[in-house]
Amino acid sequence: MERKMITTYDLFLSLAKGELKDGESVFLEGWIRGNRDNGNIGFIEFNDGSAFKNVQLVYEKDNPQYDEIAHYKYAASIAVKGNVVLTPANKQPFEIKVSETSLLGDVSEDYPLQKKRHSFEFLRDIAYLRPRANTFNALFRVRNKLAFAIHKFFQEKNFMYVHTPIITTNDAEGAGQCFKVVEDMKDPTGFFNANACLTVSGQLHVEPFALAFRDTYTFGPTFRAEHSNTSRHASEFWMIEPEIAFADLEDNMDLMEEFLKYIINYVLTNCPDEMNFFNTMIEKGVIDKMKHILNSSFKRVTYTEGIEILKKAQENGHKFEYSDIYWGMDLQSEHERYLTEEVVKGPMFLIDFPKEIKSFYMKLNKDGKTVAACDLLVPGVGEICGGSQREENYELLKERMEEQGNKEILEWYLNLRKYGGCIHSGFGLGFDRLLMYITGLSNIRDVQPYPRTPGSIKY
Numbered sequence: 249m250e251r252k253m254i255t256t257y258d259l260f261l262s263l264a265k266g267e268l269k270d271g272e273s274v275f276l277e278g279w280i281r282g283n284r285d286n287g288n289i290g291f292i293e294f295n296d297g298s299a300f301k302n303v304q305l306v307y308e309k310d311n312p313q314y315d316e317i318a319h320y321k322y323a324a325s326i327a328v329k330g331n332v333v334l335t336p337a338n339k340q341p342f343e344i345k346v347s348e349t350s351l352l353g354d355v356s357e358d359y360p361l362q363k364k365r366h367s368f369e370f371l372r373d374i375a376y377l378r379p380r381a382n383t384f385n386a387l388f389r390v391r392n393k394l395a396f397a398i399h400k401f402f403q404e405k406n407f408m409y410v411h412t413p414i415i416t417t418n419d420a421e422g423a424g425q426c427f428k429v430v431e432d433m434k435d436p437t438g439f440f441n442a443n444a445c446l447t448v449s450g451q452l453h454v455e456p457f458a459l460a461f462r463d464t465y466t467f468g469p470t471f472r473a474e475h476s477n478t479s480r481h482a483s484e485f486w487m488i489e490p491e492i493a494f495a496d497l498e499d500n501m502d503l504m505e506e507f508l509k510y511i512i513n514y515v516l517t518n519c520p521d522e523m524n525f526f527n528t529m530i531e532k533g534v535i536d537k538m539k540h541i542l543n544s545s546f547k548r549v550t551y552t553e554g555i556e557i558l559k560k561a562q563e564n565g566h567k568f569e570y571s572d573i574y575w576g577m578d579l580q581s582e583h584e585r586y587l588t589e590e591v592v593k594g595p596m597f598l599i600d601f602p603k604e605i606k607s608f609y610m611k612l613n614k615d616g617k618t619v620a621a622c623d624l625l626v627p628g629v630g631e632i633c634g635g636s637q638r639e640e641n642y643e644l645l646k647e648r649m650e651e652q653g654n655k656e657i658l659e660w661y662l663n664l665r666k667y668g669g670c671i672h673s674g675f676g677l678g679f680d681r682l683l684m685y686i687t688g689l690s691n692i693r694d695v696q697p698y699p700r701t702p703g704s705i706k707y
């Protein structure tokens with residue numbers, strides 16, 4: 249068979265442009281997602297990976313290979329020569345009449361997937377075959393487009409993309425959740441002549457770039473040795489961290505809101521088939537939920553107001569599992585979700601947190617008790633994004649760093665405050681949590697290609 253480079257994506261594109269011709273000859277290579285025949289005519293649901301939707305292949309009794317094709321198994325890879333048949337009246341607007349096929353890769357009896365719905369738990373255990381399942385076919389396409397949309401948004405705004413390091417000596421969040429990087433267990437600091445770990449955030453390394461290039465961002469993998477075994481925590485996840493100079497907390501929240509709306513709109517526009525799938529199969533109404541976000545302005549509520557609301561709710565009979573609610577506490581996911589789901593009923597910023605529960609680099613507010621931080625909370629997930637105005641005052645930051653005990657190791661970071669410093673702000677958006685929100689998938693393990701969580705690193 250001669251090879252003509254064509255994919256099902258090309259066919260759908262050409263159809264959309266009105267250029268797909270009846271009778272057009274095609275050569276395709278891909279996988280069988282379904283094969284049934286009634287003795288005279290057979291249908292293959294065919295997918296070559298280039299498009300979410302399957303293409304229907306039709307083989308008829310006059311095809312000399314009929315019996316052979318009828319025995320092709322689910323998931324086998326095949327090459328197909330055939331002709332386009334336009335079927336505008338049918339559910340699928342075209343099909344391919346098969347003239348010749350060859351089996352490229354057969355499927356053995358122990359193939360674990362079947363043409364039926366499998367549980368997410370089962371699929372997690374076969375992560376190397378998961379991309380073939382419908383949900384994951386849709387998910388990884390959205391993941392891809394979302395990553396592109398992120399770069400597109402920032403590049404269109406003239407932000408500078410910075411590659412911050414993955415191996416570092418500092419715990420940017422100061423929360424003690426770093427994975428150590430050790431080459432020789434007998435000499436743990438030998439290789440770098442320092443304590444090295446995997447980065448928990450690119451923020452501290454991107455700040456110096458914001459103080460030279462004004463609008464910057466980093467977008468890469470981050471790592472946290474958190475022992476919390478929840479559906480929203482992963483040991484490895486991706487984070488988007490813009491850092492902007494001459495910008496305060498308000499500017500920061502404006503950017504976050506504009507950014508979120510842009511990328512959600514991009515996915516709605518560019519992944520309609522995938523989003524329809526999620527809307528029908530995973531979370532009914534997720535498309536409307538996303539559209540609603542585009543048209544709403546995110547409410548801004550202070551931490552202090554938030555605590556008052558939670559206390560009131562409790563007085564009025566709402567049961568929180570974690571019931572000890574007081575000013576100064578770190579909010580649990582159930583509290584965040586109550587605020588965003590029951591009170592605001594949409595995305596909201598919680599701002600001005602007690603300084604004791606937030607990171608050392610956040611700007612101290614005039615009250616001396618709270619810091620200029622903002623967490624973006626969304627229904628179904630809770631916190632997806634955290635940011636702050638950074639402390640630009642040398643003395644105040646020095647004090648916080650002395651308390652934290654990281655002044656020695658981060659002297660360079662402190663120095664930025666005396667070498668032409670300026671007010672600046674930034675945030676970190678958890679890419680994987682954002683994907684959960686957009687697709688309605690409720691476990692972070694199901695939005696990552698190869699999730700890493702405590703006790704789990706099979707692939």
Ligand code: 4AD
Nearest residue numbers: 449451481482485489632633634635674675676678
């Ligand atoms: O709130 P976090 O810890 O903020 C920072 O790391 C700042 N340095 C960001 C900045 O200002 N540049 O993390 C930011 C986001 C969270 O809102 C959450 O979405 C996500 O990262 N995140 C996680 N996602 C998955 N698994 C985990 N273990 C996560 N921890 C944080």
Ligand code: MG
Nearest residue numbers: 623631633634
């Ligand atoms: Mg946070």
